[in-house]
Amino acid sequence: MNYVKKIGNDNEQIKKILLWTVKETGNVEIFQKIGFNIISEEKSEIYEIDKYEFATEVLFECRLR
Numbered sequence: 001m002n003y004v005k006k007i008g009n010d011n012e013q014i015k016k017i018l019l020w021t022v023k024e025t026g027n028v029e030i031f032q033k034i035g036f037n038i039i040s041e042e043k044s045e046i047y048e049i050d051k052y053e054f055a056t057e058v059l060f061e062c063r064l065r
Helices: 002-010 028-033
Strands: 016-022 037-043 056-063
Touching: 016 028, 028 037, 028 056
Parallel strands: none
Antiparallel strands: 016 056, 037 056
């Protein structure tokens, strides 16, 4: 995350970073711990996961300014 914030500090035009993941991969908590906030969650129309009824797409943002 320090590298990401450095990119933002080096370029004042970058106000935020968006990140997307599939909830069932287990990465949601990791991204929250490093400063990303959930913007939206929705049932995926394009991804399937065998262990679950459906996949959930999660969109995050991290504001730099």
